[in-house]
Amino acid sequence: MYTSVLTDRRSFIKRMALLSAMTAAATMFPGILFAEEQERGLPKNGNLDWKKAPCRFCGVGCGVLVGIENGKAVAVKGDPKSEVNKGLCCVKGYHSVIAMYGKDRLTKPLIKKNGKYVETSMKEALDLIASKMKETIKDYGKDAVSIYGSGQWTIPDGYVASKLFKGCIGTNNVEANARLCMASAVTGFMTSFGMDEPMGCYEDIDYADVFVLWGNNMAEMHPVLFSRMLDQRSKRNIKIIDLATRTTRTSKASDRSIIFEPQTDLAIANAICYEIIKNGWVNKSFVEKHCNFSKGLTNIGYGLEDKFKFKDKPEKITFEEYKKFLEDYTPEKVSKLSGVSVRDIKYMASYYGDPNKKVMSLWCMGVNQHTRGTWMNNLVYNIHLLTGKISEPGNSPFSLTGQPSACGTVREVGTLTHKLPKGVVMNKKHREIAAKIWDVPVENISPKPTYHTVEMFRALDRGDIKFMWIQVTNPMVTMPKLKRYRDAAKKEGRFIVVSDIYPTPTTDIADVILPSAMWIEREGMYGNSERRTQYFEQMVEPPGESMSDTWQLIEVAKRMGYEKQFYYKEETHIEEIYNEYIQFHKGKKHGMAPLEVLKEESGAIWPYVDGKSTQWRFNSKYDPATTKEGFDFYGKPDGRAVIWQRPYEPAAEVPDSDYPYWLNTGRVIEHWHTGSMTRRIPVLHKAMPYAYVELNPEDAKRMRIKTGDKVKLTTRRGEIIMPASVNERGIPAPMQVFVPFFDENMLINDITLDSFCPISKEPDYKKCAVKVEKV
Amino acid sequence: MKRLGIISLFTLLFAVFIIVWNYSYQSGLEEAYIPINNNKPTSYFLENEGMEYSKFDLDYANMPFDENHQRTLEEYYKNRAYYGAPPIIPHSVKEDLNIGRNSCLQCHQSGGFSKRFKAYAPIVPHPEMTNCKQCHVPQKSNSLFSETNFKKGKFPEVGVNSALNGSPPTIPHPIQMRKNCLSCHATPSTPKKIRVTHPERIDCMQCHVQSNNNINISELEVFIRKNYTNEK
Amino acid sequence: MPIKSYLAHPHKDKKDELFKALSSIEQCEVIPAENKDLLILITDTQNNFEEDTLKEKLETITSLKLLAMVSGFNTPKNT
The missing domain is CATH 3.40.50.740 (Rossmann fold)
Structure with missing residues (x-):
């Protein structure tokens, strides 16, 4: 049975001897390295050359190792050295390299x-x-x-x-x-703290006792971080609370699933603050030393008309005024509005209020794609500020992102x-x-x-x-x-x-x-949700005449007469640009790691000061930019974060007798963004070939719709016909439907509403009124 | 004398109590600060960690050989997009609305014959990871959105990894997330070609070494091509 | 044909020296660690006599602090 191809026994035995010595060395010195040059003779599988990169897809920014063979990327594995994902990817990441090899790749202008x-x-x-x-x-x-x-x-x-x-x-x-995806997160950070991006980092997951997911289907959208939570749950006693408008895989995997009426998250957050104050759970010394109270304009509109303008007028208020404002948000009142039981509201408030529990709030599009997205961000911070549960390991309001460099490029550049x-x-x-x-x-x-x-x-x-x-x-x-x-x-x-x-x-x-x-057909950097900047080298040649977006812009700039500003050399332009760029961020508050560090390590978290990443900002124990003991919210001139008085206001378009259902849109685990890459990955396309409309089983029964039936959705913008999905991936609450947006053949956005948050200008893709009919 | 002995024993115990109590009080005071470990992350999967038996009490040695329902190596590889990729779920899934967990583990934790699929369920080598559908997806369609040029590449062959007739073959694949050798090499769902003849021997790596160009595959990307002798 | 592998620990700051010394011996193959003070030594000799002379040679190297054997193979000459 064993037909050996190794004719040279002697050299094989030598290899075995070497391998056992290496194994022994590795047990004595973990992490020991031996020069590749010396290993020519070792049996290999193909000529795979593994190189590190951040994943191409979502904002989590997993470290991946890409296997290169004969100039082609052929395999992917999780980078065990990455502090983001510790070696685990999701199905998109594992198959990401296939996205480069679609037959219809554009190769010529x-x-x-x-x-x-x-x-x-x-x-x-x-x-x-x-x-x-x-x-x-x-x-x-x-x-x-x-x-x-x-x-x-x-x-x-x-x-x-x-x-x-x-x-x-x-x-x-x-x-x-x-x-369209994190503008509300930015304005939320700016209004509450005066500086963008989360104060904590993913490591908070390893310390927190309670996780509250605000409209965030993490099991599908941020699966690697969700698995990190599950891993913690298998080791310690932690609780995951899923607060959402739709039952998802996340709801099923969490310890408590709480369903609320769309838009009423504003009221629920205020009710939690009401309970915290009423029960004396306010961290008084923290609030007195580190917080201001403010209110802004109300009835701020929805941006539906062209050339809509809005400017908030912040006004300082006292704690007493804020307390008075919250009286409208007793759990009893909010329960009626939101459909969440009084018990559930008090349950969440008790975890936020318990001084012995570390709480992490996580959110993404549910809070951001919201006509009051900025307010919603403020309100989650309010809870953490009132209880002083912020800027320390495990106590962390954490705004997640969806794109690989939404933070690194759009927000930081x-x-x-x-x-x-x-x-x-x-x-x-x-x-x-x-x-x-x-x-x-x-x-x-x-x-x-x-x-x-x-x-x-x-x-x-x-x-x-x-x-x-x-x-x-x-x-x-x-x-x-x-x-x-x-x-x-x-x-x-x-x-x-x-x-x-x-x-x-x-x-x-x-x-x-x-x-x-x-x-990886070019060189570049991404910045993920936890302020981590990650570098990737060019690993394979781009097809045909394909050119990096950077170089396209430089070529055009030169043609327009800006040679002086676009002096970069083709071989070194990425390095030159990065070095020019990080001059903007010099200093303790936003210093960026030098390129050599990014090349060596699995990224670095800014502020990068004296050769070290800053994992928790605004806390003098961890952040060298603070100027006083304890906490210093230095984004604001007086070092104080702002607790905002933000009321509940209804959505731009609510269901009525003509359009009786809520329409919610979103993503699925298999596809990323509009699917232009993931749909060209056979495994992923076959797993999720087309979009569908999810119905509540009761609604479906009443209308005699079953999975696969054609359903017509009509809004004031138009109509679309798509297959129904009942009791499959997700279950919307009664009188709500959900449609994923990845399918270019069934463009759900043809019928969504372009209302937006007047402060952040981010549209609300999660709420509009729709009519549902069986075709 | 006896009394003195008893008294000194109690004095000693008391002193120890004071010391222990004081220590625990002091460490209680320190708790407000969480020391942050600046070391490199501990990976979920250590490549050079020892082999593990399945924790779920499988008597591998007594598992049936069922020639009629054995998978072939080709079938085994067919479900992977490339060598090392997480396999797809080759059957329909009862419930889409969960992350996997118990509904997958029911069959894939300990294996066993499924009448529905007329096959033995493969055993997952990493049952501690419960968000199954994060990496494994079923296939609902046979068509493609658009054709691809991606080639599957080579999968390791059997019978070419040993030095001599009968010498132990080397391990031709990485063992990230596959620490439990027997879950793939000694169950009824194991393809005949890769079935181990001696599952009762626990320490696989005693005789089978990894032939992937390094001991610790995770270190690969930091390798720098260096000619040692030319240095200085 | 004895084939043996060892972990060779050099004296402090003598890694380069030890590497050179070992590499100069015909029957030795040396693989230095990149980031630790350690070398892997593979020796390959024809018979026990040669093995003994090699051992003596190794013992004379001054930069060598410790030599720990990891594995050894000894098979008959034929095939």
Whole structure:
């Protein structure tokens, strides 16, 4: 049976001897390394070369090891050294490399000529883009050109985009898909703490006793972190509470599933604060020393009309006034509104109030994609501030993100209309810093923000914007009330450039399509939800003429006459850009790790001070930027965080007799974002081939709908027909339906509502009124 | 004398009590601060940790050989997108609305014959990880969204990993998440080609060494090509 | 044909020296650890006599602190 191919016995025995010696050495010195050079003769499986990278998909930012063979990525495994995932990935991560090898990969630039796409050279395409931009600026002004990117932009991509548009051209028309997913988290952080991004880190999971998930189906959306929680549960006595509008895998795996009526999370959070104050669970010394109380405007609208403007007017209040305000939110009153039992409200409040329990709150799109998203973020912080459960291991309000570099690029580089890499365009000092580093006259940078994402597409519709460059995202699947914006893009006189790796509904509206190099086909960095910046090298060659988004922008910038600012050399441009960029963040509050550190380690958490990551900010035990003992919320001038008085206000569109159901949208574990990558991974597509509408079993029974039946969904924006799903992946509450948005053949966003949070401008994809009929 | 002895014994006990109590009081005071361990993360899966028997009381040696329902190695590999990928779930799943846990473990924790699938359930080598559907997904469709150029690559072969006739073969695959050798090599669902003939011997790695170019696969990415002799 | 593997511990700061000394011996193969003061030594000799002379040689190396045998194989010459 054993037919040996090893003819040289002697060398085999030597190898065995070597291996046993190595094993012995490893038990004596864990982590010992032997030079690869010496191991030529060892039997190998293929010639796999394993290289580290952050995962391409979600904001968790798992460390993966990519196996390379003959210049192709052929395998993936979790990086056991990564502090994020400790060696475990999810099904998307394990199959991520397959996303690079779809047959319909874009490999050549395409230009639309007489309604047909014609292959061309990269040089010609870039020339055309540059001349079109120059022409548009000349004819219609600089605010007629715009760029729309995403949290999938690497840090260098976003940085050069901002430098070109804000610094050189002089328009603040820079936005990113992240506006649709974490803008409310940003405004929440800014209003409560004056500084963006979580104070804690994933390690909090290892210390917390209670986890409250605010509308967050972690088992599917952040499975690696959810598994880390489950791992803790198998070791210690912890509780997972799932507070949601729909029964999901997370609900089933948690210790308590609490279902609430959409939008009433605002009231529930206030009721928890009411209980905390009523029962004397307030951490008085913490609140007195470290918190202010404020209120803002109420009845703030929903942004449904074009050119909607809103500016909050914060006003300080006293603790007594705040206490009085909360009297409207007794558990009894809120129970009636939200459908959550008084007992459940008190149950959650008792955990937040118990000084011996460490509590972690986690949330993502449920709280952020909310017409009162900023308020909702504030309200969760209120709970943690009142009880002083913040900025220490295990006590952590934690805002999760969905894109690999939503934090690293969009939030930290600041690819939003009002942002600069450091600070905001409205601030003269911040403009001066940017002008100096960018080597542009300070007058170049406009002090006025222009359009946030929804308004940017509205401006395209109105004709205020004529030229738009879309990189690494798929707005023709993700925009709410999509039809209006698809029609807008097709209008005469609009010029759309799309950089992507596959044909998508967004490339369908393009005048020029540029093939991009993705992920490990180029060099770059991502920044994940826990402030961790991670580097990846180029591991494989991009196909055809594909070019990284960074280099596309640099080539166009040079053609527009900005050679001085875009001096980067092709071989070293990523390093040069990163080193230029981190000058913005110098200092103890936001210092970034040098590139050498990122290359060596599985990323580093900023503020990176004196060679060390800062895992917990605002706490003098861990954060060198604090200037006093204990806590110092240094984002605010007086070092105090803000507890906000934010009331409950109804959703923009609520079910009525014509449209009696709530429509909720979201994601599934198999697909990431719009599925343009994951659907090209056979394993994932076969597991989840198409979208569906989930119904509550009672509703389905009444309407005689069973799984697979065709169902028509109608809203005031339009209608769509899709198959029903009953008692499958999720169970919506009665009179609610849920639809995943990944399927470009069933565009649910055609019928969603483009209402948004007036403060963050982030749309609410989770709530609108819909009619459900069996076809 | 006896009395003195008893008194000194009690004095001694009392002194010990005082010391212990004082110590516990002091450590109670310190608790407000959680010391943070700055060491590198302890991985869920240590490659060079010893082998484990299944914790679930399987008598591997007495498990049936059922030639008629044995899988082939090809079938075993068919469910993987590449060598080392988490296998798909090749059967329909009763309940979509759970993370896996007990409903998967019912069959896959200890194995056994399933009349429904006319096959023996493979045993999971990592039953402590309960969010099964995080990595393993069923297949609902046979069609593709678009064709792919991704090639499966080579899977390790059997019978080419030994030096001599009868010498113990080396382990041709990484053992991350597969510490329990017997769950794949000694159950009724084990493909004939990779079935172990001597499941009663516990310490597999005594004779079978890993042939993946390193002892600790996790260290691979930090390898730097260095010619030692050329240094300084 | 005895084949043996050892862990060789050098004296402090003598790793390079030890590496050179061991590499110069014909029957020795040396694999140094990259990040620890340790070398793996594989010796391959034709017979017991050669083995004994090699041992004597090894004992004369001054930079060597400790030599710990891990495994040894000795099989008849044929095949």
